[in-house]
Amino acid sequence: MTARSYKVAGHVFTLETDLDIGGGLENYAPFAITASDPSPTVFTLRIVQTGSMIEYAEETRQDEEGQQIICGHTPDGKNVFEFRLAHRLSGTLVCENGYKSATVYITDYASRYCVNNALMVLFALATAPLGTALFHSAVVVHGGHGYMFLGKSGTGKSTHARLWLENIADTSLLNDDNPVVRVLPEGIRVYGSPWSGKTPCYKNESYPLGGIVLLEQAPFNKIRALRGVPALAGYPHEHIRQALGP
Structure with a gap:
């Protein structure tokens, strides 16, 4: 199994796969590192092709601009993220060991989309305890x-x-x-x-x-510093209008 390592925002992660997906990872090239880099590996993602569904119980989902992410758990408690494009299955990410290792099971549909999303989700979860967002x-x-x-x-x-x-x-x-x-x-x-x-x-x-x-879109151009709860929560449009004034 071939391994490739990358460093993003100072965090190293490794991809392991026997699949020929090199042509779909050009966006990672500027972040590629060699084995001599001494930084610890934050997580490892294994990429496997499968034609079957992963069994899990759905808990929540996000549907935005034709892209769906369905979240849940396997029967043995592993975190699962299923990726769909226009409601068609692209692949499923199964995480374990506190997000330090995971496997993404890709289908033959939009595999690059699935790998990108799996890496982005896994990176966000694995690096959150390290002051990263x-x-x-x-x-x-x-x-x-x-x-x-x-x-x-x-x-x-x-x-x-x-x-x-x-x-x-x-x-x-x-x-x-x-x-x-x-x-x-x-x-x-x-x-x-x-x-x-x-x-x-x-x-x-x-x-x-x-x-x-x-x-926020508005019929005027104006900028003002937000502090406290409005700055933290990112209030919806009507509250931003009140904060900015007429």
Whole structure:
């Protein structure tokens, strides 16, 4: 079984598989490392092809933009994440050992989509105890700092990032969908990742976090610092309007 290791936001993980999926992992190339890297491995993911369903009990599900993630447990208590694209099964991730090891059973349909999602879910869960979090966000870099734009799908995160790129000199895109944030002794940093949505932007770079901007669509342009509960919870539109004023 072939093993490949990658380092994202300072965390190392390993893929093990006998399948020829190299052509589907180009987004991980900037994060590839050699066996000589001394960093500890946070998790190992084994990729196996299967034509059968994994038995598990469903607990919850997410359905967004034609992509479904169904979560549950196997009869022996292992955490399961089933990935579907347009309600068609792509594969199933089965986790064990505190998310330090897992197996993803892929079908012959949209296997790259399944592997990407399995790695993203496993990375988020395995690194959470290490002061690390994945955000659904677009990130631009300006003045040596990273600025994150958050909001619901369709709000305009990518559009807002593009406007910075077009109108503010010396601005670059770090990631357009799923950057990584780490809380470190020296401060908070935002990292590029192999997961960047529809925009191919896979940069193995990191910057001090300069700010987080929560976007909401409105018939006016205005920005104001949010503190306390509104900043933590990301209030829905009507509460953001009250915070910003007329």
